[in-house]
Amino acid sequence: MPAGAGGSGLTVAGLVKDYPTPTGLLRVLDGVELALRPGASAAITGASGCGKSTLLFLLGAMEAPSQGEVRLDGVDPHELEPDDQARFRRERVGFVFQDHCLLPQCTAYENVLAPTLPDPRADDARRALYLLDRVGLADRRGHLPGELSGGEKQRVAIARALIRAPRLLLCDEPTGNLDGESADRVAGLLLDAAASEGGRIVVLVTHDQDLAARFPDRFTLAGGRLG
């Protein structure tokens, strides 16, 4: 689906990523092209080591491309200064990782609020409680990660990723460590994240074909290109 008019949505053009190795440059991404409208939910599959996570990190401005551009609502984060880039990620991008990366010393509630601490807002606390409720963990908000199951931890991670209502939600193998029921529930939340709060783009990277099938837009990464 093409990006919306006025430059909104996510567009990727000619994205190339090379890694230096002792024997020369290794090209992982070779001219990736992608365009997603606001509200789209896309799943990217591919073989292990094909570069799926690399693409995700480039979309989230966690790594710089060797060539090409990424634009979210017309803004290329790779052209921003580091502080602006950090603000870009803080306000416009949410991440969910395979390994939830929760802070073990913080409660679920505090983990959800963690991204807001550099730039707190008045309604952060309310939104955190709302999100915990949305993921079904309102009654577990005072629990430490060590007291939650894997699925519960991943749901907290999703709530955390949504704390600032990002335009772009990037998920790297979010169900990779979960059992079927938990995975199903997490998948539902991610799909719901695209539908709720209008205009959010969800990009999920997975090797789980069943999970990918639940997403309206599906792509396969092979040979450094999306197909």
Next chain:
Amino acid sequence: MFSPVGRALRHYRREHLPVALATAVAAAVLVGALVVGDSVRGSLRAAFTERLGAVDFAILPQHAFSDDPETGFPARLAAHPDFGARFAEPAPIYRLSGAVLVPGDDPEPVSVFGVDDRFFRFHGIADGETGGVASGAVRLGPGLSRYGWSAGDSLLLRIGAPAAIATASFFGEKDDASVTLRRAVEAWPDPAPGPASGSFSLFPGQGPVAAVFLPLRELRRALDEPVRPPRANALLVRALPGARGGDGESEDALTRAVRETAALDERGLSLRQGRTGEAVLESRSLVLSDRVVTGALAAAAELGRSAAPVLAYLATAIRAGDRQETPYSLVAGLPADLLPEPPAAGSDEAVLYPGAWLAEDLNLSPGDPVDLEFLLWEDAGRFRSGNVRLAAAAPVAPAGVFADPALAPDFPGVSDAERMGDWDPPFPVDLGRIRDRDEDYWEAFRALPKAFLQLEASQRLFPMREGRATSIRFAPGPEEPLVRALVGGLPPEDFGLRPAPLRREGLEAARGATDFGAYFLYFSWFLLVAAFVLLVLLYRLGIERRLREIGMLLATGWTTRRVLRTLLLEAGWVALVGVAAGALAGLGYAWAMVWSLSGVWAGAVAGTFSASGGDAAALQLFASPGSIVIGAAGGLLAALFAAWQTGRRLVRRAPRGLLAERLEDDEGPEALPGGGPVSRRLAPFTSLCLLIGTALLAAAALGVLPEAAGFFGAGSALLVASILFGWDRLRLAGARGRGGAWRLRSLAFRAAAFRPGRSLAVMALIASASFTLVAVEAFRKAPEPGRLPDGTGGFVALAETVLGLPWDPASADGREALNLPPEPSGFGIRPLRLAGEDDASCLNLYVPSRPRVLGMPRDLAEENRFPFSAHVGETPEEAENPWRLLYRERAPGAPIPVIGDQNSMTYVLKWPVGEEREFPLGEGGAGVRLRLVGALWDSVFAGELIMAEEDLLTHLPATEGYRFFLMEDTAPGGGTLLAATENAATDRLGEALGDYGATVATTRARLASFHRVENTYLSTFQALGGFGLLLGVFGLGAVLVRGAAERRREWGLLAAAGYRGRDFLLLGFWENALLLVSGLAAGTLAAVLAILPVLGQREPGGSLAFVGGLLLAVLVSGLAAGAVATRAAGARPILDSLRSG
């Protein structure tokens, strides 16, 4: 097969390196401290042996011995077969005390040595071939170099002339017996360390050697000694190679040779023939001691010869009623069996047996009352008149013993006078009273006694401390057997004729009174603790990265014992590397400490070592293999213990948890040992500490406890309470759902609380270290401005003279006799006698084997002016004034009670109150048993033991007069500024006693010199403790780095969520600051409470500024270290962080 230990050592070398470094620090501190002790001991030893030269033994008799080349004592001794086989030619010298008169300055006390070529040959100095010191010249020791005398310069030397007759005896010369010489300075022709440059001393001592050498024959001439025989008063003995001085056999052989060689002359005794054929035994000191009398009588009994002690004395007048008086007549006390018609046994009647001449002169008839007047010399340094009324017996005929001039010894200034009018006795005479008749008697009979008494009566009337007889008359008979019997019955040791093993004793003393090795271990305590804590932390941080590895080994069947052994083996290799590096570094650390002891911390060694040597001994680096091995072993043990302690905990956990890389701390702060809500468990202890602290404060305020102890104890309690409170706060910081705003710093505090064990360890270390560094200020001694400390006894100044004053300078007669200016109004002088050699205070690094002893006069003791810290008093009177313990009645042979300074007894002599000790303080080094009955608190007498004056005079070798003086301000109401009073007092003392070689100081300055040593110890402790604190703070940084490394994925997520670089810096800053500031604050606040009394009493000195600066440096460097650690942790790209799992 591969070695898992070898592989792990290679693979984890980055983790092992900091552990090895921490081990190296621990080993370096241990090795360094012990090597400092070696260095001080080694330097003391080197200084002593250099100054001793070739001397192994010395014979230092009571009386000067004949140095006749054929018949003198050295010649006879050298000819003895036991001597020649083991010893080289001995060197006789004259050894005296004196003072060099320095223009514009106080006289400088010096040791004076009269030497000849034998001295130089003895020490192997080539100068011996040319005869040594030139005629009319003197050579100076290096201790006098600071006055800048060079060859050809002229100087005045004042020498205390030795007196055969004790100055404190009635017969002793009371006038100034010193001689003053002007001599030209001569350079040492071939100076080399030791005697070849005048650096010569028989006894261990610090500070530069202040000695003067002049030709032996010239010194004898200056002392007005008879030409024949020439005399010396010290004989140096050197063992031949292969029979060194430390050999017990050599000492026995020398003792045997001395015993068999020493004649009556060496004992100060002589035999002459009486008029009727008796052999008369006399002493050069004029009075025969009781021991000599007893021995001589026993010798006589052995030969079957009768012997009769005689006491001759001078009566200033013999008067019969209001009639005639006969002035200045000798009176002799004889045994009853020699007297005609002795009174009945047990009779109290005192009878005078007049000679015929006296009976006629006074027209005496038997039964007439006769008044006998005489002078006595009191211990207090003055003459006292005495008189007694006796009944005259019938005159005795001038025949037999009654006509024997040998009844009277040779009185100096009297016996050799041609006329009575030429008398120059050591006691006051009014020559105007002498009549022509008296001169006629003198011309005919000289000193023949004019009257006789019973011996016991004369001994009662004329008591003398030195003895109770002036001669012993043996019945006529062959002389040789008598001499043999006397020599055999009078042990030479009683006369100081015992070989003193100076080299052995000196090396013993060079072990040092202060164990600097142990002291530097104490000083380095926090360095050691910090190194150990860091070692444990770093090791633990490293091993926690290998949890999955350990879990895997356990899961695949390794036993816990095998896993632990492997870990220990690996840790052991790392520790060996660390220890080897640490041993080398320890030498460097020791070098730095030795350098500091010669410079900025010179006060700790009483300022007596200099970095360059110069005219002072040099503190050099000596390292014994034992110290290096012990220090290294300590470091190794610390590392192995850390590894064992950590590994043991880990291997006991379930493999599943290890494989999941779960640390027990992951459970959160509520999983602290003991479980349960921590606050409930800690609150009672915190409250208890606060209660104890409050109680101690109250006790101090009420005077139940000394103020310093109360506040220090309260501060310590507050420190413990603070640490417990901090633990509780950490736990609360880790608690969930407490509400309140969730801020960036809240996240930081939560991170600190998540590893409570680590955080608490670091915080407690910082709190304890900062508390100790500040709180020890409570023990720093500083004078209170404008006030004399209690330890001065209210005296403002003190002085010590080289030459003794026989007269009491506090009395008018004494001042007149001593030619002292009239007593200045407003000041009083209190004289004391001084015996012994070695300073017993912390200013002397050598073990004092012959400590200085002061004789406390009874009147001063009764004033009870010096505070005690402990005593053995039992009665209320003794408790009221513990000085009375010195005068407590005791059984014969019981140890002599002494009092000492608390610090000197504890740290130098290590002598508890109530215990006995023997010291070689008696005649010729004979042992004297003492009992410590009390300890003074922080007194000016730190360098001396104190005994009753009577005991000192009785039991210790003749102390010639007063040599120690205290001066007090007796002006009514005081009122003048203390400093002005001190200046005036020291000026007056110096003026009064300068000619006697006085060293004058204010009492406050003397106390300050002792305090300087203690204060330097404190400063050293603070400086090294500060390094320990810094090390602890860097350890905090290491914890932060490791913590950040553990949380890289979390930080990666936060970075992905939009955290900027400065957000991470703030996180690190807050976490670091929480632990650092809370630790410093807890420790410092508690310490300030501990030293409140001190702060109130004196102005904050440089030391407080130093400590404040140190803590500030710790805070700044700690925050900086945290920032560096945080920045380093955040340096890797975000992606790598997220991929690091």
